[in-house]
Amino acid sequence: MARLIEEKDASEEVRTVYEDIKATRKTDWINNFWKAIAFHPPSLRLLWTQVKQVMAPGALDPLTKEMIYVAVSVTNNCRYCISSHTAAARAKGMTDEQWAELLAVVALANETNRLAIGYDVPVDEKFLQE
Amino acid sequence: MARLIEEKDASEEVRTVYEDIKATRKTDWINNFWKAIAFHPPSLRLLWTQVKQVMAPGALDPLTKEMIYVAVSVTNNCRYCISSHTAAARAKGMTDEQWAELLAVVALANETNRLAIGYDVPVDEKFLQE
């Protein structure tokens, strides 16, 4: 089980990242993921920079990004990631109905992926031209 | 490589599904995936019923559903599925910028999934209550 670095025990370097996480997310709470990665401060800094940039509003809205995150986490069977990103998606407005449809699409995609792989379906000319 | 059942060679049972695919998608074209599954008509019928229901507009819009499909297909490394659903997402309005952000989120999620798994991060109390 991960050793978690609590805020009161954090080095100056780690605390700076924690403060930026709290400011960016407008919360006073740090979830366990960051407390675990803080074990290796260079990873913490690098990763937070990346998450902050990739998950910011852009051509895709933040809720769509969170739902894509959940889709990958379910496919990879990462319990922590499903829990944290489902909570994040809910905080951004995901309804129960949307969550159920998200899982239905993820499940369907995992099913049809194996049919395409098993039957070894050749990619249509038309898709290659695009 | 899959044996593909072309429309002209299709049995009555298969043709009926092909016609419904074309009517539902407002196209006169059947992509290879369906021609491969047609090898086993009961699978073809069952699968088309499922795809038609799950991918229909609902609490999630069709473009979001296609992007979730692409996220799963990239994670599973299914070339056919990435090609066909990227084309479908583009047909539903996905821009180049959105596609690039979609891949960035998928890649980030695959990265952080392994950090959460490797560090064995315990699920926060707060996530369990929700």
Next chain:
Amino acid sequence: MARLIEEKDASEEVRTVYEDIKATRKTDWINNFWKAIAFHPPSLRLLWTQVKQVMAPGALDPLTKEMIYVAVSVTNNCRYCISSHTAAARAKGMTDEQWAELLAVVALANETNRLAIGYDVPVDEKFLQE
């Protein structure tokens, strides 16, 4: 692409394994997988010993074992493995109809696996007792 060690170029050590493969399978043909692994003779010997034991008739018949092999290979998206073990299953009597049902079960299992993971379904007491 793998460097393949053809029979005429094989060392004594490799040739001995090749001969045993041909005798065991009652064929005069070595498929590419073994010619690739022959690059590292200790791996070749160890692996052939293992395949010979695990795939031999036992509590499960050889055709069932081949179909389980295909199920794993489709789930892992290994093209070579799907091709070679589908051919082996056909050689052991798998019909077209059985192949289609095999793929349908593999696809369904991949779908429901993601629903069980996504909804985080708790294992029933009854299953734990067994």
Next chain:
Amino acid sequence: MARLIEEKDASEEVRTVYEDIKATRKTDWINNFWKAIAFHPPSLRLLWTQVKQVMAPGALDPLTKEMIYVAVSVTNNCRYCISSHTAAARAKGMTDEQWAELLAVVALANETNRLAIGYDVPVDEKFLQE
């Protein structure tokens, strides 16, 4: 953790599916998977239709189908799915010896899949012709 819809709390729509599950399986017990999916009745109905058709006796017998299910679930690391389908396979006659051989084939296939992928073994001409 999934919210489970118990029979006494089920809507008419959900209850109808539950009754069909019990009748089809000749049991008076609904396992947690269905109680979790019942959260989204359209998914419940669609999925049960699919499971009922795909897992019914056909060109493959029900025990073989359950073992294929277990093979996929072990490869995907889905704890719930392994537990429930191992129990189902046992109920259909799988012996301890068969279970051990099933796991041995699944493990071997996962091993050789990576050797075929790592060495990038080209598919033999002979397999392509078939």
Next chain:
Amino acid sequence: MARLIEEKDASEEVRTVYEDIKATRKTDWINNFWKAIAFHPPSLRLLWTQVKQVMAPGALDPLTKEMIYVAVSVTNNCRYCISSHTAAARAKGMTDEQWAELLAVVALANETNRLAIGYDVPVDEKFLQE
């Protein structure tokens, strides 16, 4: 949960393997993995032979081999395997800093794998020649 065969309950055949494990590893302790596999003695014998050969010092040193094992186990999300091989790597000298860097590389590789797959990057001529 696995049925574990303790040393005192082991058959002659199983005990012989247990003794070889203890002698090879210079320990008087058998970890649960072997006690679980002992359920099927032919698998136990075959697997121990394989582990003993593959993990022995060779062209790669034992610590590097253990870290490769951890990399695969994190990617596959196998909790038991991560725990046991992280412990083994630590026993062979892996420092906290090395562990953190190992996880950082595993996470990065999982990220860039999905970018290469998603963008469908063609293999460079130069890599094919090598």
Next chain:
Amino acid sequence: MARLIEEKDASEEVRTVYEDIKATRKTDWINNFWKAIAFHPPSLRLLWTQVKQVMAPGALDPLTKEMIYVAVSVTNNCRYCISSHTAAARAKGMTDEQWAELLAVVALANETNRLAIGYDVPVDEKFLQE
């Protein structure tokens, strides 16, 4: 297939990253992966920063890092990634013998991962204390 941004067609922003890649790697060659990611310059910059930091010599030497990269890429079945990182490992001194042992460990780990998952082996007390 990815659209590749060649150096002569690169924007100022992309060219700056390309120059840093060439300077850091002491080469005048950019491999296709970077030319594909250049489609989205913010991803290119962020990713190169990350790769440069994570793959730099640290507590683990660069060759060990490349071999860990190959282990993950084989497990994920990413052809491009296996090709490019095997080439990189060779350039850093990996011998044929080391490559063969690397694949043998990756294959073994994928095998035993499924046995640990299938038998549901409980983590030993001893591993939890560490």
